[in-house]
Amino acid sequence: MRKPCCDKQDTNKGAWSKQEDQKLIDYIRKHGEGCWRTIPHAAGLLRCGKSCRLRWINYLRPDLKRGNFAEDEEDLIIKLHALLGNRWSLIAGRLPGRTDNEVKNYWNSHLRRKLISKGIDPNNHRLSHINIVPRSQNPNASASATSSGLKTQKPEKSQVENCDQVSDAGSCLEDENSCGLPDLNLDLMIGMPSPSLANVEEEKKQFESNTSRELDFTPSPTLVLFG
DNA sequence: AACAGAATCAACCGCGTTCAG
DNA sequence: TCTGAACGCGGTTGATTCTGT
Structure with missing residues (x-):
């Protein structure tokens, strides 16, 4: 049986706050994308690695275009x-x-x-x-x-x-x-x-x-x- | 102005795959 | 070769925003 990806008791869920975003951005700028499992703890975030990865990939990455599709x-x-x-x-x-x-x-x-x-x-x-x-x-x-x-x-x-x-x-x-x-x-x-x-x-x-x-x-x- | 229903999109969930030990 | 942890993906959910009445 697969274990949950994180200890759900200790993790935030739902929308990300600006502070959380900033922490993740700062961390990844400094250390780069790496082991998502360890990033939350290292970055001081109460999120699971999966959530951090998703947030980074879908929203925080600097190369994202956003806006309407051409x-x-x-x-x-x-x-x-x-x-x-x-x-x-x-x-x-x-x-x-x-x-x-x-x-x-x-x-x-x-x-x-x-x-x-x-x-x-x-x-x-x-x-x-x-x-x-x-x-x-x-x-x-x-x-x-x-x-x-x-x-x-x-x-x-x-x-x-x-x-x-x-x-x-x-x-x-x-x-x-x-x-x-x-x-x-x-x-x-x-x-x-x-x-x-x-x-x-x-x-x-x-x-x-x-x-x-x-x-x-x-x-x-x-x-x-x-x- | 208020409400209802539709549309949007960020985020979560669970499964398959990959990889290190 | 096997096993389990982590990753990555697609499907789904639900909160928020928009639009029509």
Whole structure:
């Protein structure tokens, strides 16, 4: 049985105070990112290492961009999601200054809905033959696009009906290979910070070879990668 | 102005992976 | 080779803010 990552009795939870932020920033500036387990104690924080790591990565890191996503960033996220599925850290790795959490939140709150409104199933990036009813006329759809709404969205059949056996976009791509659909031909050159598209492909292949998921779904003919 | 519902996003949780001993 | 601790990730939650009535 895994032990909890920290002694919960002695750790703060919830929002970080300015003082806590400052302590963490000061410590990491001085000593760099290191063993997250020991950082809280060393920095004089009553937080668990996990929490410190998350706070640093998602909020305090100096190279974070923050603010609205540019259109090219949106496009890139959509394309990468089509390629990689919900592997947010990989996607975020290709967006300089963005974090996996940020990308994930943005996807769940904006991009999903954007795709749905264009009649595209965000799970597999295929045209879904659903009539999109404006929210105002469709009270049932009210919470479906929120991140917390995702849990309620799961059973929202109408939107996944066409591909109810598809788990994610990545799996869809496996199918892509097997049924000989056209090459994705993605233009992923927008501000790639690290390695290159070749590595995305590499990671994808690696992922695919590592995964033994059996897929069983009927492909719809159109995979949509707009942008 | 007050309220309700929706949207946003920081943070937590739990699991899989990695790695050192 | 095995085991356990730590890390990293994706999913989820819940507090806060926004928007419409």
